[in-house]
Amino acid sequence: MGQPLVSVVIPCMNEEKTLGSCIGKARQALERECLEGEIIVADNSTDSSGAIAKSMGATLIIPQKKGYGNAYLEGFRHARGKYFVLADADDTYDLNETPRFLAPLLAREADFVIGSRLRGEIKKDSMPWLHRYIGNPVLTKILNWLFKTNISDAHCGMRAITREGYEKLGLRSEGMEFASEMIIEAARKNLRIKEVPIAYYPRQTPSKLHSWGDGWRHLRFMMLYNPTPFFYIPGFLLFTLGAFMTLTLAMRGNVETTGLHSFILGSMLAIIGTQMVTTGSYMKIYGILNNKIEKKGLTAKLLDYHSLEFGLLTGILLFIGGMTLGSDVVLKWISSGYGSLSEVGEAVISWC
Structure with a gap:
């Protein structure tokens, strides 16, 4: 046949x-x-x-x-x-x-x-x-x-x-x-x-x-x-809005009395935005590794060996900075006899 x-x-x-x-x-x-x-x-x-x-x-x-x-x-x-x-x-x-x-x-x-x-x-x-x-x-x-x-x-x-x-x-x-x-x-x-x-x-x-x-x-x-319109764009917008709210209120001082709820909302938006961008990045890298997305532009640079080293170093420095700021809050709490503490702004920023 x-x-x-x-x-x-x-x-x-x-x-x-x-x-x-x-x-x-x-x-x-x-x-x-x-x-x-x-x-x-x-x-x-x-x-x-x-x-x-x-x-x-x-x-x-x-x-x-x-x-x-x-x-x-x-x-x-x-x-x-x-x-x-x-x-x-x-x-x-x-x-x-x-x-x-x-x-x-x-x-x-x-x-x-x-x-x-x-x-x-x-x-x-x-x-x-x-x-x-x-x-x-x-x-x-x-x-x-x-x-x-x-x-x-x-x-x-x-x-x-x-x-x-x-x-x-x-x-x-x-x-x-x-x-x-x-x-x-x-x-x-x-x-x-x-x-x-x-x-x-x-x-x-x-x-x-x-x-x-x-x-x-x-x-x-x-x-x-194509994770960009689903994760990158909305995630970046949420992070920008949250970071703006958080930093603006933190610079004004007295967060506990002037805008505690707005401060917490801003920090939550910044965290959610960061998670969305991170999720989009994971999806894009998965797509590249499985030949679903072209390896080009910023993502290609980020996947470069030296970029990964830079990212790791940046992450370590941010972690140390957060731990240092958080430790300061913990020490103040201990020194106050584990009582009430008016360090909400510093605590939230160190957590973020």
């Missing part, structure tokens, strides 16, 4: 009612266009889905771990085609439309094609109101804003990509965030992306999506790639 031109990869999890229809439509579409193809079903079902795939001549793959991303990653590892088509096994996407996804790739007009349900037709009862008008549009807009893309439906499950394009992406996500990772990496690697309006049909079985949980996974994943 020769090498197929197209590999249709279908992840499956207990879809015995619809898998056969999906395989049949995919095969008919390829035969109608005279395209040599293979159909790969990455199956982790406990029902008869696997038996149906085998009986219809599809290549059955059993991923070692469950998960939307794991199913695709395992399927792609076995795919032999020059072009990959991705679609769900629930028959919500019409695989008869496969040629429309392949056409821009075959014409070399695009490297990556993604369907758009929002620019196509959403059949009645096929998409919950929350997903259609809030979840999907909001997450798509955030993705477009963060990564300079122009996608209308970032979570559409029917897609097509060239093998060469896929190999550039280095995808690793195991869960539903695989859909976001694919678009983000395509934008990072400068793949030519094109959208195809499609119809979206109702499921015949209960959905496996978890609206809030899966939505958070997508958002958390985008934070990993």
